[in-house]
Structure formats: C-alpha cells, structure tokens
Amino acid sequence: xxxxxxxxxxxxxxxxxxxxxxxxxxxxxxxxxxxxxxxxxxxxxxxxxxxxxxxxxxxxxxxxxxxxxxxxxxxxxxxxxxxxxxxxxxxxxxxxxxxxxxxxxxxxxxxxxxxxxxxxxxxxxxxxxxxxxxxxxxxxxxxxxxxxxxxxxxxxxxxxxxxxxxxxxxxxxxxxxxxxxxxxxxxxxxxxxxxxxxxxxxxxxxxxxxxxxxxxxxxxxxxxxxxxxxxxxxxxxxxxxxxxxxxxxxxxxxxxxxxxxxxxxxxxxxxxxxxxxxxxxxxxxxxxxxxxxxxxxxxxxxxxxxxxxxxxxxxxxxxxxxxxxxxxxxxxxxxxxxxxxxxxxxxxxxxxxxxxxxxxxxxxxxxxxxxxxxxxxxxxxxxxxxxxxxxxxxxxxxxxxxxxxxxxxxxxxxxxxxxxxxxxxxxxxxxxxxxxxxxxxxxxxxxxxxxxxxxxxxxxxxxxxxxxxxxxxxxxxxxxxxxx
Amino acid sequence: xxxxxxxxxxxxxxxxxxxxxxxxxxxxxxxxxxxxxxxxxxxxxxxxxxxxxxxxxxxxxxxxxxxxxxxxxxxxxxxxxxxxxxxxxxxxxxxxxxxxxxxxxxxxxxxxxxxxxxxxxxxxxxxxxxxxxxxxxxxxxxxxxxxxxxxxxxxxxxxxxxxxxxxxxxxxxxxxxxxxxxxxxxxxxxxxxxxxxxxxxxxxxxxxxxxxxxxxx
Numbered sequence: 001x002x003x004x005x006x007x008x009x010x011x012x013x014x015x016x017x018x019x020x021x022x023x024x025x026x027x028x029x030x031x032x033x034x035x036x037x038x039x040x041x042x043x044x045x046x047x048x049x050x051x052x053x054x055x056x057x058x059x060x061x062x063x064x065x066x067x068x069x070x071x072x073x074x075x076x077x078x079x080x081x082x083x084x085x086x087x088x089x090x091x092x093x094x095x096x097x098x099x100x101x102x103x104x105x106x107x108x109x110x111x112x113x114x115x116x117x118x119x120x121x122x123x124x125x126x127x128x129x130x131x132x133x134x135x136x137x138x139x140x141x142x143x144x145x146x147x148x149x150x151x152x153x154x155x156x157x158x159x160x161x162x163x164x165x166x167x168x169x170x171x172x173x174x175x176x177x178x179x180x181x182x183x184x185x186x187x188x189x190x191x192x193x194x195x196x197x198x199x200x201x202x203x204x205x206x207x208x209x210x211x212x213x214x215x216x217x218x219x220x221x222x223x224x225x226x227x228x229x230x231x232x233x234x235x236x237x238x239x240x241x242x243x244x245x246x247x248x249x250x251x252x253x254x255x256x257x258x259x260x261x262x263x264x265x266x267x268x269x270x271x272x273x274x275x276x277x278x279x280x281x282x283x284x285x286x287x288x289x290x291x292x293x294x295x296x297x298x299x300x301x302x303x304x305x306x307x308x309x310x311x312x313x314x315x316x317x318x319x320x321x322x323x324x325x326x327x328x329x330x331x332x333x334x335x336x337x338x339x340x341x342x343x344x345x346x347x348x349x350x351x352x353x354x355x356x357x358x359x360x361x362x363x364x365x366x367x368x369x370x371x372x373x374x375x376x377x378x379x380x381x382x383x384x385x386x387x388x389x390x391x392x393x394x395x396x397x398x399x400x401x402x403x404x405x406x407x408x409x410x411x412x413x414x415x416x417x418x419x420x421x422x423x424x425x426x427x428x429x430x431x432x433x434x435x436x437x438x439x440x441x442x443x444x445x446x447x448x449x450x451x452x453x454x455x456x457x458x459x460x461x462x463x464x465x466x467x468x469x470x471x472x473x474x475x476x477x478x479x480x481x482x483x484x
Numbered sequence: 485x486x487x488x489x490x491x492x493x494x495x496x497x498x499x500x501x502x503x504x505x506x507x508x509x510x511x512x513x514x515x516x517x518x519x520x521x522x523x524x525x526x527x528x529x530x531x532x533x534x535x536x537x538x539x540x541x542x543x544x545x546x547x548x549x550x551x552x553x554x555x556x557x558x559x560x561x562x563x564x565x566x567x568x569x570x571x572x573x574x575x576x577x578x579x580x581x582x583x584x585x586x587x588x589x590x591x592x593x594x595x596x597x598x599x600x601x602x603x604x605x606x607x608x609x610x611x612x613x614x615x616x617x618x619x620x621x622x623x624x625x626x627x628x629x630x631x632x633x634x635x636x637x638x639x640x641x642x643x644x645x646x647x648x649x650x651x652x653x654x655x656x657x658x659x660x661x662x663x664x665x666x667x668x669x670x671x672x673x674x675x676x677x678x679x680x681x682x683x684x685x686x687x688x689x690x691x692x693x694x695x696x697x698x699x700x701x
Contacts, residue, residue, distance in 0.1 A: 126658070126661070128657055128658065128664075128665075129660075129664065132661070132664045132665060132668050135668055135672075136668070136671070139668075139671050139672060139675050142675050142679060143675070143678075143679075146679065146682070149682070149686065150686070151686060151687045151697065152697055152698055154679070154682060154683045154687065154695075155683075155687075155692070155695040155696075155697060155698055156698060157679055158632070158683060158692050158695070159698075161672075161675060161676055161679065162626060162635055162636075162639065162676075162692075165639045165642075165672055165676075166623055166638075166639060166642060169619055169622070169623070169639065169642035169643055169645070169646055170619065170623075170642075172643070172650075172665075173616065173619055173645075173646045173649055173650075176646065176649060176650045176653055176654045176657075177599065177653065179657065180599075180603075180653035180654055183654070183656070184602070184603045190657075203602050203603075205598045205599055205602055206599060206602070209595070209596070209598070209599060232698075233698040236698075237698070
C-alpha cells in the first residue's frame with residue numbers, strides 16, 4: 001500500500017503540474033508538497049514497523065517489493081528529490097528570467113516524471129520491469145539535461161541519450177539471458193528474491209554472460225570508465241538541481257541493479273562477478289582521479305568525482321565480506337547526500353558568478369559568503385576529509401579491504417582517493433579564496449536556494465559525526481542484502 | 485519451419501549490415517522497417533511452433549510500433565532529414581566498416597557459444613547468435629555514423645537484435661513486460677526524434693559527431 005503510494009505521489013504531482021500549465025507557482029507548489037510527502041512516506045517505509053518485522057514489504061500483488069537495500073535507495077532518492085525541488089524553486093526562476101527560456105511548467109512536469117522513474121527502480125521487483133524503469137530514467141531526463149536549450153546543453157543531452165540507450169540494449173540482452181538461465185534451471189520467479197534463491201541452481205555460464213552484459217549496460221549509466229564519456233557533459237550542462245539528481249542518485253539507481261545481481265553470483269568458484277566489479281571499479285576510480293586534475297569547469301569537477309565514487313562503491317561491493325559491504329552501503333548514502341549538496345553549492349556559485357570556469361571564479365567567500373562556505377564544505381566533504389561521511393565510508397572500505405588481505409587493490413584505491421582529494425581541494429581552494437576579480441553587482445541568492453543548501457547541509461555535516469541508530473541498522477541490513 | 489526461420493534470421497542480419505553500410509538516410513529507414521518485419525515474421529514462426537500466445541503479441545506489437553508508428557513518427561518529426569539526398573558521413577569508409585561489422589558478428593557468435601552448448605533448441609541456435617550480432621553491429625553503427633538519425637536507427641537496431649534473441653530464449657516473459665518494452669522503444673524514437681529536431685533548429689545541423697565543444701582539454 002505505502003509502496004504504490006510513493007509512486008502515485010509524483011504521478012499525481014506531474015499531472016497537476018501539467019494541468020496548472022502557465023501558473024508556474026502552482027506547479028512548483030504541487031511538486032514541493034509531493035516530494036515532501038514522498039520523502040516522509042519513504043522515511044515511514046524505511047524506519048516503520050512493517051519492514052522491521054518482515055524485512056520485506058510487498059505491494060501490488062508482488063509487482064512491488066521493498067527490502068532494506070531498496071529502502072536505502074528509496075530514502076536517498078526521495079530526500080534528494082525534495083531538496084532539489086527546493087533548490088529548483090529559486091534556480092529555475094532565475095535561469096528562466098536571465099535567459100528568456102520558456103516553460104517552467106514543463107520543467108515541473110518532467111521533473112516529477114523523472115523522479116517517478118527513479119523511485120520505481122528500487123521498488124519494482126520484476127527484473128524485466130526494473131530494466132524498463134532504468135531506461136525510463138534516461139528518457140524522462142533527456143529534456144531536463146537539455147533544458148537550457150543552448151548548443152552545449154543539446155550536445156550533452158544527445159550524448160546522454162545515445163550512450164545510455166546503447167548501454168540499455170546491452171543490459172536488455174543480459175536480462176533476457178538471466179531469464180533464460182532461470183527457466184532452464186527449473187522454476188523460480190523472475191524477481192530479485194527469486195533469483196537470489198535460485199542462483200546456485202542456474203548454470204554459471206548463463207549467470208556470467210548475463211552479469212557481463214548487465215555490468216557493461218548499466219555500468220554505462222552509472223558512469224563506469226570507459227563508457228563514461230557522456231557523464232561529465234550531461235552532469236555539467238544540466239540545470240544544477242537536475243545535476244544533483246543525476247549525479248547524486250540516478251547513477252546510484254543504475255548501480256543498484258548491478259549490486260542486486262552480485263549475491264546471485266557469489267557462489268560461483270573464483271567469484272568472477274566480484275573480480276569484474278573490482279577491476280571496473282578500480283579503472284573508473286583511477287581514470288576519474290587523473291581526469292579530475294585537468295578540469296576547467298567546476299561542475300565537471302564534481303561529475304568526475306561521481307565517477308570516482310561509483311568506482312569505489314563497486315570495488316567495495318566486489319571485494320565482498322560483511323565489513324566491505326557495510327562500507328559500500330555507507331558510501332552510497334554518503335555519496336548521495338554529499339554530491340547533491342555539492343551541486344547545489346555549484347548551482348549557487350553559477351547563479352552568483354554567471355560562469356562555470358574555475359579560472360574566472362576567485363574569492364567567492366567575499367563575493368558571497370553563503371556560496372563560498374557551501375562550496376568549501378561540499379568540496380571538503382566530497383573529497384573525503386574528516387569528519388565527513390565520505391571519509392568514514394572510504395576509511396571503513398580501506399580498513400575492511402586490508403583486513404581481508406587485498407593489499408594491492410586497496411593500495412591503488414587509496415592512491416586514487418588521495419589524488420582525487422588533492423585535485424578537488426586544489427581547485428575549490430582557488431575558487432573560494434583569493435582576490436575577487438572585479439566588483440560585480442551584488443547578487444542575492446534566492447531564499448529557496450539558501451534554504452535548500454541549509455536542508456541539504458544537515459546530513460552532510462551530521463552523518464560524519466553521528467549516525468542515528470535506526471539508520472545504522474538500515475545500512476547494516478542493506479549491506480547484508482549484498483551478500484548471500 | 486526451422487528453415488523459414490533461418491531465412492528470416494539471415495535476411496535480418498543482412499538488414500543490420502545495411503544499417504552500417506547504406507549511404508542514404510531514407511534507405512536506412514526502409515531497411516529498419518524491413519528488419520522489424522523480419523523480426524515479426526520470426527516471432528510468428530516461433531509462436532506457431534511453440535504455441536505461445538505471447539509471441540503472437542510480440543509480432544503484433546513489433547509491426548505496430550516499429551514498422552508503422554516509429555517510421556510515421558520520424559517522417560512527421562524529421563522529414564527534411566529523411567529526404568536529404570546527401571551521403572551520410574561516417575568515421576571509416578564503408579567497405580572497412582562492413583568488414584569490421586562482419587568480424588563483430590563472428591565475435592558475437594563466440595560470446596554466446598558456451599550458452600548454446602548447455603541448452604538450445606534449433607530456434608535458439610539461429611536467433612540468439614543473430615540477435616547478438618544485431619546488438620553488437622548496431623552499437624558499432626552508432627559509433628561509426630556521425631549523424632543523428634542514423635545513430636537513432638543504430639539504437640533501434642540494437643533493440644531489435646535484443647528482441648530477436650529474446651523471442652527464442654525468453655518466450656514466456658510476462659505480457660506486461662513486452663507491452664512496456666514496446667512502449668519504451670516508442671519513447672526512445674519520440675525523445676531522440678524531438679531532440680534531433682531541436683538540435684537542428686538550434687545548431688543548424690544534425691551532424692552530432694561534429695558537435696565537440698564539450699571535451700577534456
């Protein structure tokens with residue numbers, strides 16, 4: 001019941017936003033109320049008694065289901081969905097006014113539909129339907145990426161749709177082979193739970209081929225190197241609140257599908273799925289760390305950091321073991337809340353300075369203390385400085401890997417994390433401090449943008465020093481779902 | 485029946501090569517329609533042979549969306565593109581592209597070979613390698629073509645390839661999944677078609693391969 005409600009809310013909000021048409025304020029209000037309701041409902045699902053007792057909630061006659069891993073993704077999507085709505089209120093208004101763009105109402109319709117597709121990914125239980133939901137997250141966000149309607153944004157949108165659809169076709173054949181393997185092995189439902197149960201009875205050849213194609217396919221969407229080329233473009237050209245959703249949680253929903261398959265394959269001798277995940281993860285983290293060093297655009301900086309984080313999560317999930325899995329779920333959470341905050345800070349900077357170039361932004365802390373402090377906070381938090389959540393999750397992954405004796409892998413990972421840290425902090429430092437280039441006319445940040453920054457900052461600051469016990473419980477059980 | 489299916493499969497892979505090698509957009513679009521009809525024929529043959537009602541639905545959906553609705557949609561959205569008499573620009577010349585495509589088809593066969601040894605009916609032996617070939621060669625077409633509509637046709641070819649394999653290996657997927665997949669393909673065509681039109685209006689060209697303002701220095 002709650003599960004279908006979560007999906008119903010953005011659908012209703014999208015319809016309302018469509019009906020309100022030109023009255024953009026009404027459409028925005030409907031979205032704000034809708035996303036807040038969806039977030040509160042997700043909190044209720046995640047921490048409510050039903051999930052605690054059974055460990056799983058079913059809805060719509062088995063078409064929807066929610067266990068702790070889904071609940072974690074659901075919670076993160078709905079939280080970022082809410083803060084990004086808050087940020088959009090001021091940002092889209094300013095962007096539309098400044099550039100004479102048409103259609104804030106259309107923005108809200110698309111925003112709600114995009115959110116709907118992302119909320120559906122963790123909740124759908126049928127694997128075939130999950131594939132469709134992931135594909136829809138791309139298709140429903142293409143025009144959000146191209147919202148600013150200039151050649152660069154359209155180029156980014158084109159690369160985004162072509163490469164991720166190409167990935168989706170590879171993932172589709174993977175899903176079909178998985179189904180074939182399941183049918184050949186006898187019975188079992190084609191759901192996540194059914195697959196995990198039937199896993200050991202399915203011939204390894206099916207599982208390995210299926211996993212390979214799904215890793216490539218959805219890995220494209222999660223931004224794994226070498227199929228990441230669309231990601232920095234799309235994540236830098238989209239309006240900043242959309243970037244927060246794309247980078248913070250859309251990549252996570254794609255990765256979620258890969259993570260769901262890992263426990264199905266763990267029994268195969270040699271654990272090929274783990275090896276592939278670790279190799280892809282290391283390559284992504286390494287390539288992103290070096291590409292970070294040469295960016296000229298601060299939104300691209302955060303986009304490359306997303307690729308790095310996806311790589312780290314995949315390495316942790318691939319290494320296996322309870323401690324590494326806990327590190328992976330912790331990193332998923334830390335990444336989602338921190339990266340969305342970073343993009344809000346980048347959006348605020350863009351509103352104030354009007355440029356994406358790192359070289360032209362100096363002394364931000366004097367021009368605008370709010371944006372300067374946010375950018376510094378976001379930079380420190382995402383780069384993994386203590387005492388923020390990303391530091392703790394990366395530290396626990398490194399610790400778990402060392403305890404299990406994966407010295408080479410962890411050594412490389414630590415090196416990449418350190419390089420990325422220096423790259424991010426070097427650029428952010430230059431932007432925040434120093435002498436402002438010239439006296440620009442004072443620009444006041446819209447109140448809703450500041451409010452969004454404040455709300456999004458709460459978990460960023462808090463989760464590094466204090467994790468509420470129920471949340472820790474959810475993270476632990478979500479990590480449990482990654483293993484058998 | 486099996487030979488008829490093999491014929492449909494053989495013609496299917498020929499149309500896939502055509503998507504890589506044809507010089508004009510309208511020819512590519514016609515080939516895509518033929519390809520979709522062949523997919524429907526294969527689904528029909530398999531449906532008759534296995535008595536699965538789902539495959540008849542797949543055949544109907546394929547004809548409805550891919551052979552009728554999508555071409556109509558693209559004609560409406562992009563008629564100036566489709567009727568352009570110029571040659572499609574590509575990264576490699578056509579003979580080389582076709583040679584690589586042939587190599588990729590053989591590669592695709594070897595990737596599914598271990599699966600064919602475990603479980604295979606005569607139909608799977610035809611459809612799975614051909615479908616996989618369609619996927620890989622479709623991906624290759626996307627990277628080779630530098631223009632918007634041919635790239636879109638590459639994506640649709642990949643989807644067709646996946647379905648070609650799917651009708652043989654997963655004939656009993658829930659009907660709602662098939663409906664949703666057909667709907668999904670339609671949205672791909674709609675979204676990319678609209679985006680292409682917008683790029684044409686805004687940038688003045690649909691040579692998306694030449695758009696390279698976003699890259700690392």
